[in-house]
Amino acid sequence: MMIGRETMVGEVGDKLRDERFVTLLGPGGIGKTAIALAVGRAAVEEFGGKSLFVDLESLTDSRHVAGAVATSLGVALKSKDPGPGAGRPRSFAKASYHSR
Numbered sequence: 001m002m003i004g005r006e007t008m009v010g011e012v013g014d015k016l017r018d019e020r021f022v023t024l025l026g027p028g029g030i031g032k033t034a035i036a037l038a039v040g041r042a043a044v045e046e047f048g049g050k051s052l053f054v055d056l057e058s059l060t061d062s063r064h065v066a067g068a069v070a071t072s073l074g075v076a077l078k079s080k081d082p083g084p085g086a087g088r089p090r091s092f093a094k095a096s097y098h099s100r
Helices: 006-019 032-047 063-074
Strands: 051-055 096-099
Touching: 006 032, 032 051, 051 063
Parallel strands: none
Antiparallel strands: 051 096
């Protein structure tokens, strides 16, 4: 458990149980990633022994979020964007898979 962050980790964990998808927002350096990883470690057994972390930090366009999540899940998305590469599976972000 994180010292001084137990309440926040608990609140985010509760929200995750209700919503199944939680986004942590805030300025850089306040501990969003550390909280997310602590919640994932705490909740791993409730989610079939697996917890997935999708790092969206490198994304500069919100249209790439779905692709990043799909990539971390091992799912290929086909783009509806008529731009370059349209119709081909796309991968936009590096994701890490964490489990105990």
